[in-house]
Amino acid sequence: MAKKSTAKTNYPLIFDGHNDTILAMLSGRSFFEESDKGHIDLPRAQAGGLGGGFFAIFVPSTKPMGGFPGMQRDASGGYRVPLPDPLEHRHALDFTTRALRRLFELEMEAAGKVKIVRTAAELAACLDQGIFAMILHFEGVEALDTNFDTLHVFYQAGLRSVGITWSRPNAFGHGVPFSFPASPDTGPGLTDAGKALVKTCNELGVMLDLSHLNEKGFWDVAALSTAPLVATHSNAHVLAATPRNLTDKQLDAVKETGGVVGVNFHIGFLREDGRSDAETSLTEIVRHAAYMADRIGIDHIALGSDFDGATMPQDLKDAAGLPKLMKALADHGFDHSALQKIAHENWVRVLGETWKN
């Protein structure tokens, strides 16, 4: 079913798997006025046909993260970046509470133009009516305690998606570093608390996001979870060998469970040489989308921009540039039906199957 956008582009309305825009707003950027900084605000979203997405709460480290992103390169262009230090629970909880307050204030200020959606029906209604839809997502669950008291409270507040780790190790699992080239098989799997988190999220109907999780953790979730497997913002490891991308076996597992992978626009996760060069072409995004569509099917590919958290190809620039990406996908040969699936239909389907209502 076609969704309408408040601002018309010639392409299907886009619902996106990952952004770090809440962090930008905490630093003072407005969501309602067009900025030339970062990637998402409401005017640029409307210009680009972006109807909503997963809004991540990411808790920054309290101290500089060992050399990242100023990494050291070896002679062959590879680089090694150590894992960031773990976060303290109390710091993560305080930051997350402040970010949530900011998000709820934004929803109030929007006076009906923006909604934090909690059910599949609310998501569908927002996309139909041109209301900008936000899904509350935690990127790394350091704000949660291992008894899940906070998970139940945050669920009532609207939390509907969690990434078990943001690369940092935490009480629940271990994430991947940002080294290149490297395998995602970088350490142990989920802890007992992590396995209990999978079960509790399944019971509540909270989506589990596998982007940033290491490979053993991925397979632990695959063995335990009753929901479709989802990686909100990752690409194909065979095309760009960062541990942030998924191996072919991982991609196949996403397909087998009816899940979805959101194609990440970050230049460093697209290029075969792993370089963060802004002159990277939009066709690099198309290359990953096409590879994954060929391997696991068009029903399992979506968008996971990483807007406001990563470096975009310069031709895309920001959310207002999304029609250029849709054109590049169409030029490659994705027909209207395929573009609709990539743009929003696959996200809507998987969330409908994952959430309890």
Ligand SMILES: [Zn+2]
């Ligand atoms: Zn991320």
